[in-house]
Amino acid sequence: MTGAAGDDAVIDEVAASFRAGLEAYCPGLLPERATALVVAALARLVSGGGDRVGRLALLAVLGKVHRRYRLRPEHGPLIGAALAPVAPRLCPPQVSWERRWRRAWALIERAAGRMGDGPAFWPAEVVGRDLAAEGIVILTVRPWRRLPFRPGQAVPLCLPQHPGRWRWYCPANAPRPDGTVELHVRAVPAGIVSRTLVHEVRPDDLLHLGPPVDIGLSLPATPKPPRDLLLVAGGTGLAPLRALIEQVAAAPDGCRVTLIVGARTIADLYDAITLDKLDQTHPWLTVVPAFSHDPIAAPAEQGDALTLGLYHYRPGQHVYVCGPPAMLDTARHRLPAAGIPTNRLHLPTIQ
Known part of the structure; x- marks a missing residue:
């Protein structure tokens, strides 16, 4: 998207023009309240969509829009025709609008096939x-x-x-x-x-x-959730793993959970009060901080999160890892090499 098209006021102006054009081709196809969000997402996708992860987020939303409003193959050319008059506001002049639109619409249709029903945002x-x-x-x-x-x-x-x-x-x-x-x-x-x-x-x-999406970090629902979990978090990768702990807390059923929380130094460990409360409240939970660059940390807490995770790993545990891309790349190779079965290793599919 060009700099001008990234401005909220410009998107509103473009959305109004798009909606007027779309109503001429296909009245009532999209509700007015959704138009600005849809146009901004379409503009971003057609003009490149940023990095791979950003495009996946865009396609999750636009795929759900496709499902929500029951769009059909013949709607693609109509939406493209409605966008064409404002294409210069969305893409550089040298960009072939028709070719990019056909490619974008194919991606949206493919994403819609993977999405269920329900609201788009x-x-x-x-x-x-x-x-x-x-x-x-x-x-x-x-x-x-x-x-x-x-x-x-x-x-x-x-x-x-x-x-x-x-x-x-x-x-x-x-x-x-x-x-x-x-x-x-x-x-x-x-x-x-x-x-x-x-x-x-x-x-x-x-x-x-936008719509919630499975990324490989949810607990299996059938036949029974795993009884023993090792959770290894780096940075804000703590968020989904803390959600899993809350899920277990609702019905512990004998589950034992070890949470390794990685940070560079003690000062970098965030949400420490909540972690302390969880550790003190749930006897089935063990929280272990891992400090990779803090010489004053206790010896049992020194090292990166994956190293301490391997130290605390016990056969039979399901292992969930979430953190920065470099940490996940290392985990993908290091943990199976250390003997953790790949069918018990859970890493986010989006990173």
Whole structure:
């Protein structure tokens, strides 16, 4: 998307023009309230969609839009024709709009085949903000309608300040009676959305959540959940693993859980109060911090999270790992080589 098209006001203007054109071709195809979000996502996808992970988030939302509004193959050319007059606002002049649109529509149709029914996005209000550590914020948001997620799933998120930029975040909690969702966000240097979430978003602000998606970190439901778990977290990869702990806490059923929480130093360990409470409340849970660069840490807590994870691993455990891409790449090779069966090793499929 060009810089101009990334501006919220420009997207609103383009969305109004698109909607007028679409109504001429196919009245009532998309509701007015969804138009700006859909146009921003389409613009982002057709113009490149950023990195692979960002495109997957975009396609999860647009695939659900396709399912939600029962779009058919013949709608593709109609939507493309409605977008064509505003294409110069969405893509550089040298870009072949028709070719890119055909490719984008094929991706959307493929994504729709993988999505179930239900809403494509949920407006959500920020109701809590806690700066948990330098560059890390814990946000509590309340969707206007209950978000039907399961622990271990990921949810696309989009901010009004950056229309069309959808990013994945994993809820750090199991579903709550009040419907709130806790998100852990680290600001990364190239992350426009993450830096806005950490430094600018405040309570009462609005954002949008997309459809929850399985990413390989959910507990199996059948025939029975695993009885012994080893959870290894790096940084904000703690979020989905903490949600699994809350799920187990609802029905422990003899399960034993060991949580390894990796950080560079003691000062970098965020959400420590919640971890202490979990450790003290649940006798079946053992929380072990792992400090990779802190010489004053206790000897049993020195080392990277994967090394301490292997030390605490016991045969028969299911192992869940979530953290930065480099950590996951290492885990994918190191843990099976150390004897952990691949059918008991769970890593996120989106990274």
